[in-house]
Amino acid sequence: MTGAPTVADAEVSRSLRAAGLRVTAPRLAIMAWLAEHPHSTADAIGVGVRERLGSVSTQAIYDVLGVCTxxxxxxxxEPAGHPARFERRVGDNHHHLVCRGCGHTDDADCAVGTRPCLTPSDHHGFAVDEAEVVFWGLCPSCLTAGEPAHRTTNHEEARQ
Amino acid sequence: MTGAPTVADAEVSRSLRAAGLRVTAPRLAIMAWLAEHPHSTADAIGVGVRERLGSVSTQAIYDVLGVCTxxxxxxxxEPAGHPARFERRVGDNHHHLVCRGCGHTDDADCAVGTRPCLTPSDHHGFAVDEAEVVFWGLCPSCLTAGEPAHRTTNHEEARQ
DNA sequence: CTGCTTGACTTGACTCATTCCAGATAGTGC
DNA sequence: GCACTATCTGGAATGAGTCAAGTCAAGCAG
Structure with missing residues (x-):
């Protein structure tokens, strides 16, 4: 939470160097933020990172996110109709629950064993390399609110 | 293809009236275009419809698409990173193949019987009402092209 | 430790898909 | 045929994201 280097930072540094990337304050801050706030939007990440580092350009945020991705x-x-979100959980092919109301996103491990849908019955000649599954619905808070009351971009994301 | 009313038009008119909507030329033309060119973008639909009717505002296109949806x-x-596409095949929950290169979209019936993925193992309190599956890959033409050569917005869509 | 090289960041303009607004037009029920 | 109002037109605006040119600093060689 403070600006002090942490064990997690060291780990991120290692990954960055392993990928042939430089270790910079914005990168560490973004990765740290995402460790605490998975499924954040670029915008929310910008807000969070600026809280720690003072000022970081929007462009830098997009650049870091692009490079690390x-x-x-x-x-x-990228849930349809909502800005893109980012998470550090990679490697497994888990899926996502997305709220139609506020866009809140959560992880969902696939129901049917491993990669149940990775083989469409008719692939029309496509070389399929990934099956993406999104479960659409309403999150608990939008459910209780009845109406999607907190449609503000990502206030609740920033403090989730 | 001509502007003459067809049997299909009559069917669309019925559906429109059943939904309490007025029957207008742009609506018939858009539905007719989509019958022949499923998975078209709003832009491609606009081009196609203007070929038949002379001039239709972009706004009308979006309005008709919104209302009919x-x-x-x-x-x-709405495949991530590509403009939205529309199709008339509704009611069944089939899924889609999307090309990473040109954005070309095709139907894919789900491999595992009916709605295999509609039940995530852990729904985090979400009220899930739909499972959307997208198969990402490369379409035949992008495969043979090696590189996604025809990145133009939707030329090939308009004549697919 | 110092200076250099090149990858990373800043600033600001720009694109693209989509939506909002106000006013004109044309389906539909009577 | 007439009135009512849903629908269409044209133009401006929004929001997410990208591009380009220039400045800055991480990390390596000396």
Whole structure:
């Protein structure tokens, strides 16, 4: 939470170097933020990171997210109609629950054993390399609220 | 293809009236276009419809698509990183193959019988009402092209 | 420790899909 | 045929994300 280096930071540094990337304050801060707040939007990450580092350009946020996603350190989720979200849980192919109301996103391990849907019956000649599953519904708070009351971009994300 | 009313038009008119919607030229033209060109983008639909009717505002396109989607006559697909696409095949919950290169979309019936993934193992309190499955890969033409050569928005869509 | 090289960050303009607004037009029920 | 109002037109605006040019600093060689 403070700006002090942590054990987690050291781990991130190692991953960054392993990927041939430089270790910079914005990168450490973004990865640290995502460790605490998975499924954050680029915008929410920007807010969180600026709280720690003072000022970071939006462009830097997008750049870091793009580079780390390309390096396989992050996974990008883009629910239809909502801005992209990022998470550090990579490698397994777990899926996601997305709230139609507020866009809140949660992990969902696949129901039917391992990768149940990775083989469509008719692939039309496509070379399929990934099956993405999104479960749409309403999150607990939107359910109790009846109406999706907190449609604000990501207040609750920032403190989730 | 011509502007002449067809049997299909009559069917669409019925559905529109059943939904309490007015029957207008843009609506018939859009539904007719989608019958021949499923998975078209709003933009491609606009081009196609203007070829038949002369001039239709972008706004009308989006309005018709929105209204018909709300009425359950159309289904909207929004692959991450690509503009939304629309199709008339509704009611069944089939899934989609999306090309990472050109965005070309095709239908895929789910491999594991009916709605295999509709029950995530851990729903985190979400009230899930739909499971959306997208198979990502490369379409035949992008495969043979090696590189996704035809990245143009939707030329090939318009003549698919 | 110092200076250099090149990858990373800043700033600001821009694209693209989509939506909002106000006013004109044209389906539908009477 | 007429009135009512849903629907369409045109133009401007929004929000997420990208591009480009220039400045800065991480990390290596000396």
């Amino acid at each position: 390309a390096a396989g350190m992050l996974r990008r989720i | 709300a009425a359950g006559m159309l289904r909207r697909i």
